[in-house]
Amino acid sequence: MSDVKVPLLDLKAQYAVIRDEVHAAINEVVESQYFVLGPTVADFEHSIAEYGEVKHAIGCASGSDAILLALLALGIGHGDEVIVPSYSFFATAGYVQRTGAKPVFADIDPVTYNVDPASIRDAAARCTSLKAIMPVHLYGQAADMDAILEIGSTLGVPVIEDAAQAIGTRDSQGARVGTRGAIGCFSFFPSKNLGGYGDGGMVTTQDDGLAEKLKTIRVHGGKPKYYHKVVGVNSRLDALQAAVLKVKLAHLDNWSASRHRNAQYYDRAFAEAGARPTGATHDVSLGVRTPQPADAPATHIYNQYVIRVAPELRDPLRAYLQERHIGTEIYYPVPLHLQECFADLGYGDGDLPQSEAAARETIALPIYPELAERQLQHVADTVIEFSEARAAV
Numbered sequence: 001m002s003d004v005k006v007p008l009l010d011l012k013a014q015y016a017v018i019r020d021e022v023h024a025a026i027n028e029v030v031e032s033q034y035f036v037l038g039p040t041v042a043d044f045e046h047s048i049a050e051y052g053e054v055k056h057a058i059g060c061a062s063g064s065d066a067i068l069l070a071l072l073a074l075g076i077g078h079g080d081e082v083i084v085p086s087y088s089f090f091a092t093a094g095y096v097q098r099t100g101a102k103p104v105f106a107d108i109d110p111v112t113y114n115v116d117p118a119s120i121r122d123a124a125a126r127c128t129s130l131k132a133i134m135p136v137h138l139y140g141q142a143a144d145m146d147a148i149l150e151i152g153s154t155l156g157v158p159v160i161e162d163a164a165q166a167i168g169t170r171d172s173q174g175a176r177v178g179t180r181g182a183i184g185c186f187s188f189f190p191s192k193n194l195g196g197y198g199d200g201g202m203v204t205t206q207d208d209g210l211a212e213k214l215k216t217i218r219v220h221g222g223k224p225k226y227y228h229k230v231v232g233v234n235s236r237l238d239a240l241q242a243a244v245l246k247v248k249l250a251h252l253d254n255w256s257a258s259r260h261r262n263a264q265y266y267d268r269a270f271a272e273a274g275a276r277p278t279g280a281t282h283d284v285s286l287g288v289r290t291p292q293p294a295d296a297p298a299t300h301i302y303n304q305y306v307i308r309v310a311p312e313l314r315d316p317l318r319a320y321l322q323e324r325h326i327g328t329e330i331y332y333p334v335p336l337h338l339q340e341c342f343a344d345l346g347y348g349d350g351d352l353p354q355s356e357a358a359a360r361e362t363i364a365l366p367i368y369p370e371l372a373e374r375q376l377q378h379v380a381d382t383v384i385e386f387s388e389a390r391a392a393v
């Protein structure tokens with residue numbers, strides 16, 4: 001058995017390259033003794049606005065809080081409804097519920113795993129108090145923004161983009177995610193493509209009025225300080241995170257390019273072994289379906305590289321890879337509409353079949369930028385070896 005080890009993510013490999021830059025940046029903050037918001041955060045917000053090609057970027061405490069701030073800035077609360085995909089990280093729906101509003105779940109497209117505009121239309125038809133639509137740019141690929149923005153404008157509701165996994169991604173118009181919706185929400189959780197050394201997040205908007213609201217809400221709603229027309233929350237980005245993130249932002253495009261190269265390596269290896277892209281209808285000789293990125297100008301930053309196998313093979317494949325020192329993860333094992341905490345909303349098995357199938361059939365492989373070729377080869381060979389052995393029985 002090979003002795004090559006491939007963790008799902010190896011942040012130490014990245015740290016080894018940027019160690020000196022990061023230490024200098026952290027040191028500067030410590031010397032300044034200015035820790036929350038302040039000049040380092042303002043400078044980083046400016047850099048993100050520039051990188052993201054958006055007018056305003058406003059730091060906050062996490063990607064989840066970015067969603068909360070967006071909902072609050074749009075006045076969403078008790079009795080309101082927000083359409084979200086059922087196949088996402090919990091925060092997408094959790095904070096909708098937390099504001100007192102109701103998540104209304106839409107199904108996904110089985111090829112891109114992004115929310116299906118047709119399912120948004122169906123969900124909207126069932127709503128009585130719809131206040132926003134929140135697509136997620138899942139795994140690093142943009143949702144169908146043209147269709148979603150059109151639905152939003154027809155219904156007269158804003159679109160909030162959960163871009164936590166997709167910083168820098170371009171949609172089918174070549175626009176950066178987080179620029180065309182009313183508000184974009186980003187996460188700097190360590191496992192995201194631009195990850196800090198702790199929690200952090202950002203909201204983006206082109207709208208001056210919304211930007212002012214977001215900035216006020218993140219400091220308890222005080223404007224000026226100690227005078228409150230509204231009740232906000234405490235959700236600020238700290239200077240240590242901003243300093244680390246500013247260093248890492250300069251490397252982000254290179255890292256995204258490496259992730260892309262790694263994805264191409266897998267695509268090619270699996271295709272040669274007989275795999276088909278997700279969405280292919282013909283018979284497959286290898287029971288593996290690979291991701292299918294959209295055509296340029298759309299881009300994919302591969303926060304995750306997710307393959308799909310028959311449901312009865314998914315967990316055995318995961319165990320097989322684990323035994324051979326290959327880390328994997330299931331994003332996500334339970335679609336949101338079937339989470340226990342949402343039982344009151346009345347959804348059941350079979351209501352959103354594509355989300356349910358994805359939850360049973362997908363598995364994320366290591367894709368981080370620093371993967372060496374022998375690691376990529378070990379992953380590809382092991383997946384192919386497993387699939388061929390299964391196909392033979």
Ligand SMILES: *Cc1c(COP(=O)(O)O)cnc(C)c1O
Pocket residue numbers: 062063064065088089091092136162164165187188189199200201
């Ligand atoms: C990571 C993530 C979030 C939440 O970000 P945190 O910074 O961890 O709070 C929200 N939505 C999606 C789709 C995510 O992947």
